[in-house]
Amino acid sequence: MTTQSHIEKRAKILDAALHLFVDQGFHATPTAAISKAAGVSAGILFHYFKTKEDLIYTLFLETKLEFYRVMMTGLDKVKSPEGKFRLIWSNMWNYGVDQPHKFKFVQQIHNSPFEDKIKEDNAILDMTDKMTQSIHAAIDAGILKNVPIELHMNNFYFLILGLVELIWQKPELRNNNTFIEQAWECFWDCHKT
Amino acid sequence: MTTQSHIEKRAKILDAALHLFVDQGFHATPTAAISKAAGVSAGILFHYFKTKEDLIYTLFLETKLEFYRVMMTGLDKVKSPEGKFRLIWSNMWNYGVDQPHKFKFVQQIHNSPFEDKIKEDNAILDMTDKMTQSIHAAIDAGILKNVPIELHMNNFYFLILGLVELIWQKPELRNNNTFIEQAWECFWDCHKT
DNA sequence: TAAATTATTGAGTGACTACTCAATCACATA
DNA sequence: TATGTGATTGAGTAGTCACTCAATAATTTA
The missing domain is CATH 1.10.10.60 (Homeodomain-like)
Incomplete structure (x- = not known):
């Protein structure tokens, strides 16, 4: 074959x-x-x-899909809401640190005119939906601040983006547990009630 | 003439x-x-x-310079450290909302290969320096979390980025005082002790 | 006013680019 | 072995791009 x-x-x-x-x-x-x-x-x-554009779209979809899949890995093994958020947080920044090109590429598409042309894959919409529901539940349970979900989502995503870029600049931070705990504390204080 | x-x-x-x-x-x-x-x-x-690249560099430098200037506007009229941070926070997201193209352009350069080729202007380095010192002082005064300055800087910048993108999506949020206060609360909780 | 300088035009040029296609190759099936 | 199918090649093509330049216009300087 x-x-x-x-x-x-x-x-x-x-x-x-x-x-x-x-x-x-x-x-x-x-x-x-x-x-x-x-x-x-x-x-x-x-x-x-088919075309160069087709290559770009394919690359974008496959990369984003992988990203979302990694993001949710191991989620069902964790019980507490804080634990769940911490796992997603951890999955995301680790992916960004391990796969700088893939992470940058998704970013690059995100602030480019291609963004609008690409219709989201169903699998990706599902993930976003899942995330929204988790946040909603955590707000109702009094764990997260009672602020608009979109604000939580953006704070969530952009804080991780900043963390990833920081570790790219100073790779030694990755294995510095004190630093990681500090980063988590900032992150969690931003979201928690 | x-x-x-x-x-x-x-x-x-x-x-x-x-x-x-x-x-x-x-x-x-x-x-x-x-x-x-x-x-x-x-x-x-x-x-x-001289060339197309020269045009890009010029545009980048002039835009970034304007951004940093706006960011610091009115800073000497505010006394309290929290007030200073709130003013910079406010200046920054307002600029982003008012000047989406300029804001996006700086972003665009930021995650592009041009970034490396451009040596920072002295005026810009001065601003970054000023910022670093303010954060350092606020940590010493026990106002900000005692975490690495780079972490504060990145959290600072990226949280604003997220806020700006959110307001681009939902422009009505800009005049929603409740929302702005919520955004500030998340931001400040992230940084404060 | 005359001369020198600078601003402005737009057709022209050589280099480069996405994409094609006729030809060949690798391999499977009968 | 013969035949068919998809994989692979790379030279070729039509179009696009950054940048030039000779010519002219506008403006300043003497």
Whole structure:
């Protein structure tokens, strides 16, 4: 079967594109550079992806999906609401630190005109929904501040973004437990009642 | 004197570039589109700016400088440390809400490969320094949490970023005092001891 | 007013880009 | 082995881009 090398080649193209897009930007990255970095011919890229835009969309959707999946990992093993939030918080910043290119890429799309053109995948909408419900429940239980859910969501996301960027700058912070506890304290004080 | 129309023309080019860069991205925006939007000939752009990159750098520096200046406006009239932080917080998100293109543009550069190429202006370094010292003093005075300054800085900046994006989505929140107070409470709880 | 300087134009140029396509290759099935 | 199917190549194409430049207009200076 060629299927194996088939999938591998597709993945190589996506990976090469990811790195080049983040390091140089979409439009500054010629498709020829992508195929070269992936070690394939210029033409084959258009066999796997209809257009360059199609490649960008595919990369965005697959990356965001992976991100959301990782974010929720192990959630059912935790009981307390604070524990749940701490796990998601931890999952998210760890993903950002481990996968800087993927994390940056999602960011990059987020503040770009592509954002509007991409209709959200159902799986992603489900995740957002799940998150909204968790926050709602925690507010009702008196655990989180009684402020609009959107405010919680944005504070949640952007505080993690800031943390990830900080650890990118100073990687040693990652294993500094005191620091991680401080970061959590700031985060939790922001949300808790 | 041509100086007046001279400056106006330059400003028109910068303004057209700002809008197009934000709406379409740097590389997706041809210089011809910029000059057309600015109502000038294609050639004159290169009279005012050596290259397209030079235009981007200039726009970035001037915008960031304006942002930092606005951020510090009225600071000497406030006495209490909490009042100072609240004023900077307020200045920043108001600027973001009022100048979405400028705000987005600074963001856009921030997560792009240009970031590294641009050496910070002295005026900007001064501002960052001022900020660092204020936070340091507030920690010593027991007002802010005793956590690394970089953590305060990032939490500060990213929480505002989240607030600005939220108000972009729901502009009516801007005049909702209850909401603004809630946003401040989250922000302040994150930082205060 | 004359000369020097600067602002402005827009057609032109060489380099580059996304995408195509005819040809070849790898492999599976019969 | 013969035939069919999809994978793969890379030179070719039509179009786009940043930037130039010779020519002209506007403005300043002497």
